[in-house]
Amino acid sequence: MKLLLVGLGNIGATYLYTRHNVGFLVVDYLAAQQKVAFQTDRLAAMAYFAYKHHQVYMIKPTTYMNDSGKAFRYWLHHLKIPIEQSLTIVDDIALPFGTMRLRAKGSDAGHNGLKSIAYALASDGYPRLRMGIGNDFPKGGLSNFVLENFNTKELQALNNHLDRATQILMAWLNGGIMHAMNQFN
Template structure:
């Protein structure tokens, strides 16, 4: 079986360690764990590894966040992977920093990357891992907040959060969305 992990973010060195790029950071971290390398492909950089008799593909769209759907639609079609066998990793301001939630579907909640994917797929029925980045910003400061770098305290905790996210991704690869949700969502509430 083929699986697709989609890390959302923005290309360019100025965005590398920004909160909005947490999806990129997580798939980069997993690629390092799996000794997989990203290569430039059409509309994305891609990497792959084999796990538990599954071929696991990872993509980081090169279309910028607001047009992520174009890349996601292309790679799902190109790799012939049903949307249910994909998992989109995305930043979420409604969750505290480091908290994570798996969902089999859902609204975009104003997130432009998710909005673009829903538009491209004509559906919001696609699995996602929402990764909390907090919401410590003044009214009207959303864009500046998500495009800013993690602060010193967050950077100190980030490695542990990336590791936990990769544990969630591997559980998803091993047993699917319900298995991973049962294993990890309850722990995130504690």
């Protein structure tokens, strides 16, 4: 069975440790655990590994956050993977830093990357792991907040959160979305 993990973020060194790139950071962390490397391909950096009876593909769209749907749609169709066999990893300001929530589907909640995906797929029925980044910003400061680097305190806790996120991904690989939700939500 083929599965697709989609880490959302922005390409380039400028964005590497920004809050908006937490999806990229999670799939990078999993890639390091699985000892695989990302290679630039059409619309995304892609890596894959075998796990039990699964072929697991991971992408990091190179289209920037606001056009993530284009890469997601291409790779779903190119690899012939049903939407429910995908999992998108995304930052979420509605959750405190470090809090994680799995959802089988849902709204974009104002997130431009999720809006792009819903538009490109004509559906919001795709699983996602929402990674809390908090919302400690003044009115009108959302864009600056998500594009800022994690602060020192957040950076100290980041590896623990990335480790927990990969545990959630592995639970999803082992038993699907409901199994992982029952175990971690």
